[in-house]
Amino acid sequence: MAVVHFDAVQKIYPNGFEAVKPASFHIEDGEFVVLVGPSGCGKSTMLRMIAGLEDISDGVLQIGGRVVNDIDPADRDIAMVFQNYALYPHMSVRNNIGYGLKNRAVPRDVIAAKVEEAAKMLNLSDYLDRKPSQLSGGQRQRVAMGRAIVRDPALFLFDEPLSNLDAKLRNQMRIEIKALQRRLGVTSVYVTHDQVEAMTMADRIIVMNGGVIEQIGTPAEIYKTPASTFVASFMGAPPMNLLQVTREGAGLRLADQVLNIAAADIDETVTLGIRPEDIVPDPNGSLSIHVDIIEELGAHRLLHGRLEEQSITVHVPKDHDVTTGMSRFSMPLNAVSLFDAKSGRRLS
Amino acid sequence: MTATQKPRKRIRFSTVMDHIVLTLGALFMLVPMLMVFQLSTVPDAEIIQRGPSLNIGDQLDDNFVKAMFEASGFSGENTGVSMLINSFILGIGFAVGKIILGMMAAYAIVYFRLRFATLAFWAIFTTLLLPLEVRILPSYEIVQSLGMLNTYQGLIIPLIASATATFFFRQFFLSVPEELVAAARIDGAGPVKFFIDILVPLSRTMIAAMFIIMFVYGWNQYLWPTMITTEEDMYTLVRGIKQIIQVFEGTNLPEYGRGNLLALIAVIPPVLIVVFFQSWFVKGLTESDK
Amino acid sequence: MKRALFSNIWLPVALLLPQLVIIAVFFYWPAGYAVQSSFYLQDPFGFGSTFVGTGNYESLFRNNEYLKIANFTLWFTVIVTFFSLAIALILAVKADRVIRGAKTYRTLLMWVYAVAPPVAGFIAVIMFNQSWGPLTEFFALFGYRFQVGVNFNDTAFAMILTSIWKQVPVNFIFFLSGLQSIPRSVREAALIDNRSASGRFWTVTFPLLAPTGFFLLIINITYALFDTFGIVDTVVKGEPGNNPMTLVYKVYVDGFRGNDLGGSSAQSVVLMALVLALTFVQFRLVERRIHYT
Ligand SMILES: Nc1ncnc2c1ncn2[C@@H]1O[C@H](COP(=O)(O)OP(=O)(O)O)[C@@H](O)[C@H]1O
Numbered sequence A: 001m002a003v004v005h006f007d008a009v010q011k012i013y014p015n016g017f018e019a020v021k022p023a024s025f026h027i028e029d030g031e032f033v034v035l036v037g038p039s040g041c042g043k044s045t046m047l048r049m050i051a052g053l054e055d056i057s058d059g060v061l062q063i064g065g066r067v068v069n070d071i072d073p074a075d076r077d078i079a080m081v082f083q084n085y086a087l088y089p090h091m092s093v094r095n096n097i098g099y100g101l102k103n104r105a106v107p108r109d110v111i112a113a114k115v116e117e118a119a120k121m122l123n124l125s126d127y128l129d130r131k132p133s134q135l136s137g138g139q140r141q142r143v144a145m146g147r148a149i150v151r152d153p154a155l156f157l158f159d160e161p162l163s164n165l166d167a168k169l170r171n172q173m174r175i176e177i178k179a180l181q182r183r184l185g186v187t188s189v190y191v192t193h194d195q196v197e198a199m200t201m202a203d204r205i206i207v208m209n210g211g212v213i214e215q216i217g218t219p220a221e222i223y224k225t226p227a228s229t230f231v232a233s234f235m236g237a238p239p240m241n242l243l244q245v246t247r248e249g250a251g252l253r254l255a256d257q258v259l260n261i262a263a264a265d266i267d268e269t270v271t272l273g274i275r276p277e278d279i280v281p282d283p284n285g286s287l288s289i290h291v292d293i294i295e296e297l298g299a300h301r302l303l304h305g306r307l308e309e310q311s312i313t314v315h316v317p318k319d320h321d322v323t324t325g326m327s328r329f330s331m332p333l334n335a336v337s338l339f340d341a342k343s344g345r346r347l348s
Numbered sequence B: 001m002t003a004t005q006k007p008r009k010r011i012r013f014s015t016v017m018d019h020i021v022l023t024l025g026a027l028f029m030l031v032p033m034l035m036v037f038q039l040s041t042v043p044d045a046e047i048i049q050r051g052p053s054l055n056i057g058d059q060l061d062d063n064f065v066k067a068m069f070e071a072s073g074f075s076g077e078n079t080g081v082s083m084l085i086n087s088f089i090l091g092i093g094f095a096v097g098k099i100i101l102g103m104m105a106a107y108a109i110v111y112f113r114l115r116f117a118t119l120a121f122w123a124i125f126t127t128l129l130l131p132l133e134v135r136i137l138p139s140y141e142i143v144q145s146l147g148m149l150n151t152y153q154g155l156i157i158p159l160i161a162s163a164t165a166t167f168f169f170r171q172f173f174l175s176v177p178e179e180l181v182a183a184a185r186i187d188g189a190g191p192v193k194f195f196i197d198i199l200v201p202l203s204r205t206m207i208a209a210m211f212i213i214m215f216v217y218g219w220n221q222y223l224w225p226t227m228i229t230t231e232e233d234m235y236t237l238v239r240g241i242k243q244i245i246q247v248f249e250g251t252n253l254p255e256y257g258r259g260n261l262l263a264l265i266a267v268i269p270p271v272l273i274v275v276f277f278q279s280w281f282v283k284g285l286t287e288s289d290k
Numbered sequence C: 001m002k003r004a005l006f007s008n009i010w011l012p013v014a015l016l017l018p019q020l021v022i023i024a025v026f027f028y029w030p031a032g033y034a035v036q037s038s039f040y041l042q043d044p045f046g047f048g049s050t051f052v053g054t055g056n057y058e059s060l061f062r063n064n065e066y067l068k069i070a071n072f073t074l075w076f077t078v079i080v081t082f083f084s085l086a087i088a089l090i091l092a093v094k095a096d097r098v099i100r101g102a103k104t105y106r107t108l109l110m111w112v113y114a115v116a117p118p119v120a121g122f123i124a125v126i127m128f129n130q131s132w133g134p135l136t137e138f139f140a141l142f143g144y145r146f147q148v149g150v151n152f153n154d155t156a157f158a159m160i161l162t163s164i165w166k167q168v169p170v171n172f173i174f175f176l177s178g179l180q181s182i183p184r185s186v187r188e189a190a191l192i193d194n195r196s197a198s199g200r201f202w203t204v205t206f207p208l209l210a211p212t213g214f215f216l217l218i219i220n221i222t223y224a225l226f227d228t229f230g231i232v233d234t235v236v237k238g239e240p241g242n243n244p245m246t247l248v249y250k251v252y253v254d255g256f257r258g259n260d261l262g263g264s265s266a267q268s269v270v271l272m273a274l275v276l277a278l279t280f281v282q283f284r285l286v287e288r289r290i291h292y293t
């Protein structure tokens, strides 16, 4: 088990591209941290620096209190699960799982026992003598997990391990991986571009964008108090509504309504964020929204419409009757987030 | 946690070793050719005295004139220019002939319902098994009896009698999505239109890769031209090499400069093509797998 | 193969015809002719021939010179194949690893592909020139008088060295492309699983290169048997004498120079059998055992 400590860690690829801007943060022992962000934002680069597969251009990285900048991957006491599983095509499942132990001079009978145990845990016992090419996608994914588990590493690294599975299997494996990590208590860093995976699995989430860490926090914090408009729109489906508002007197004008928010020392215009489920139907409400489309999702409904010229989405319970056209809504002011209109940063 | 000292970037020993080994390998490949170049720049007398050296002389242009325009051999028709032309005719003729015949045959095999398709397939692909070298004498006799000695047809056509290009294009055509044929037929294209409007443009890279490989192969032919061309005005550069060496042996003052330059000229066109079209060439070579 | 096929009848025939005519005339006819003449004894002056059954073959295998050449060809093939594969593999592994200058190295290591074998032989003749050849002088440093064209072993050495030089690039290209087709993540997984670089090479990289290696093995044997003709011919300067030579060169010398069509054809047929056996091995072994996906 290990803590991971980043101190101004930066990655500049040989072609001069700065994939990760200097990043500093700390991962606690036993914590499950999810790195999330759009494709190309530098998540894999970050993870691969932890693994030692990419050189660290600048800064200091510590795992378990030891500076690992110059330590080879095999000596970092980590295990990694790759997106395409990276199984050795010429080895049987048994040898795939045991390969890392064999190279660490673990006695043969110990390896055999550990492999059997991991296989049982992952329902792979019947497939130990097959080659990877004879397995289904889900089974290959399990073998990759098994290879990581038997090693008893101080740190698990996952790079989008579920993105090649179909939706059903993905949901199932998501739960299994989380449960396994709980049971083994191993510090884990998990990369995904899927915000649902991030929300459901993480103890803490790190949201990245364009090589920069936008926010670090628990899923609830990220959801409730996004640090920027980027986080607000990236996390949550449907995303938070972002509306342009202007200052008027001591409050803020949104459409034809003046919100009673203390806005003394802010710019002329700001961005107001509100989650779709925080807008509630209210015949006496002050927001007049023109509903264009009603999306029926079974458990609830999504209304897509316009508030004056700005598009807006509202989330209503399934038993709430709506029709297209003008309706009235209201929103509690304590659910509102305010962001700087230019930088997109949260205004506290 | 206290920030530790920033570790210095290390230069890996293994990386240095990699570069050393690669540099040695590159030199192993390059040095002999550089020597040939050096020898073509200095006076013959200097070569006879002290052999290759680091001295780059000023005889390159003299040697070039001698190599290209001065006749040699018995007939006096064997100039560098005529050998160069013959080499290009052989290289290009072979490559073009092979590609055209190969594409036609592959198209017939892959896209048509033919009763004797399997038979044709095997008849053609058996030729992959036996190189020309093992049937060289009977081939010679046949070309002779057809009266094709010392002709370009006699030089080129027997070399084309193998299925490498056909096989290569067959593999490629099989990888073309079959929906394309269906779509083309719905759009009213017949087999000829489909071939010209769709398949040939799709195969452009493959054709380029094949052309490079086949051109080099044709240009570098030695045994067959040696047997089939006895008249000196039919010699290619590669065919002429042995004659150059034999002239070295016989004379008191061998024309080393001229000979080396001819060898260099025999190498430059195919090397340039391979180097400049490297990615196509490598792709063609490794994907054809034979 | 399920395809939306065209159903014309004459078009495909017309498309196939040129190819079929050419291979019939210049492949099947000569191949058949070789088999046939191998059973006849030809009059040296071209007046008819006599059927001798397997006589040509029998005298071939009783001929000490032929057996000696076969023996030399075997060793020549083994040595050339081994060294050109080994050198190319080492270079490919290194070229695959370096980042700086990777493209330059690749170009410098592959251009010799385009050099014709007789030109390679020509370079060898220069390198081993009796009075001033740089390699002759190199051996003279150790007090050895190197004599290509006179001493059997020296000539063999020159042929082998040249043949290796000429063949390394092809092997290099294939090994490098084989290495590059190993998924990056598989190698990274190995990097995490195994701290020893040589361990990783022998347990992961090498087995994954085995299909390429087997394919190249056949290519190289074929090369050493046939394509080295130009090297052999130039290194011995067209004067076989007592010099080492390969089986193909012997076919040429006997048939073309010695006018012994029957004997030469029997030799051709032996070579054909050899190539067919190699191809058979290739199909059986390579296709069946060493493919992972
Ligand atoms: N070897 C490389 N050289 C240069 N740029 C790279 C390299 N690898 C990745 N990048 C770039 O770095 C950025 C981050 O990549 P990555 O970490 O893989 O993103 P992701 O968040 O999708 O995992 C991308 O813009 C990518 O194009």
Ligand SMILES: [Mg+2]
Binding pocket: A043, A044, A045
């Ligand atoms: Mg990624």
